[in-house]
Amino acid sequence: MIIVRRYTDEARMSKLKPPIIVYGRRKTGKTFFVKSTFRDAIYLFVRRDRSIYYEQRGELISYDEMKRLIEERKERTVVVDEFHRLPEDFLEWIHVKSPENLILITSTLHLARRLLGKGSPVLGLFLDYQMKLIDERDILLNLSEKIHDPKELVEHAVYLREPILLRWFGSDLIEILRSLMYVVPSLVGEIFTEEEKELSRRYEGILRALASGRATLTEISTYLYSNKLIDRHDLSSIKPYMKTLIDIGTVERIPEYGGRRYYYFIHSPMIDLYYYLDEKYNFSESELEEKYFTEKFPLHVEQFFRGLLSKILGMRPFMIRKPDLEIDLAFVDYKKLRVVGEVKWKERMEGREIRRIEEKLGRYKDCRKILVVQSRDCLDTEPREIEVWDVEGIVEMLKNPE
Structure with a gap:
């Protein structure tokens, strides 16, 4: 087990004061973060049966007692976790009373967006804060104090952005990933339950398509049609499903630079790896060797x-994928391509491979060029007109930002 400080979230939350709605996908660390940030707050947890647990007292209280508590203890912050389980008149009560000491937490993204949107009874009364996976910068900084090998550090960081996996820190990474057989199906089921959606075969088919490398709507539609999960090869029939997956934080999309299409990816590497292994090797019913778990590490x-x-x-990522050219990294600022780069996750790069990267990135004359590697020691020769970013240098950059 390791406690990861979420410096980025701490900095963002320090600029806010209650009333706040904190929302995010299941198991992203919302409760732990809020408790750690608002240490003196009264913490109330709404159970599935709508009973309310007052943590400091170690007892259950009634709905009316909860409302009195919020009104009478105005000098203290009150946290209500899983507030969406409360009776429907709670929002009307908030509208009338406008309490300024309240933090609401929910795992139901569609509800949070509805409360913050047009027509909501609490519109304008709350600031919103979305919790996502642990920020890449924060997980690297935290783990760099424990792991010194650059390859091991980054590979742990990739998957331990999921707070649910932090409990097993210190175990071998492959052994941690073996637990996905049990963790992911349960987690994905909970995500869909909270969003009041059925994890249908069509939704799961989309996740399997994405995990197996189908990144465009056409490729996803082809996969679903070939597996008889849709009646016709029609992009319009899957767009509502893609929108839902994006809205609930399970899928992200990245635009194509210089084109009109989008590329879609499962946001969580943990979920992506599970569906990849299950689709290709029947992971949910098999004991797999270590080599299979590492197949997706480079991606x-x-x-x-x-x-x-x-x-x-501070730039937006784009995709560059053409029949004769594919670039790993592309970043745009003010609609102009500013940075291109490659990621090479191997222990040695020969001179001829470095020359190919120079040639590929050299097509973009006016762009900054970056090569990301495990260590400078991996390089047979220093690339020309390309910045080399290795793991040690990146960690140092994060520790000492300009």
């Missing part, structure tokens, strides 16, 4: 660095 590492560099550079 997940690439996605990790795409997110990390996007935040370091």
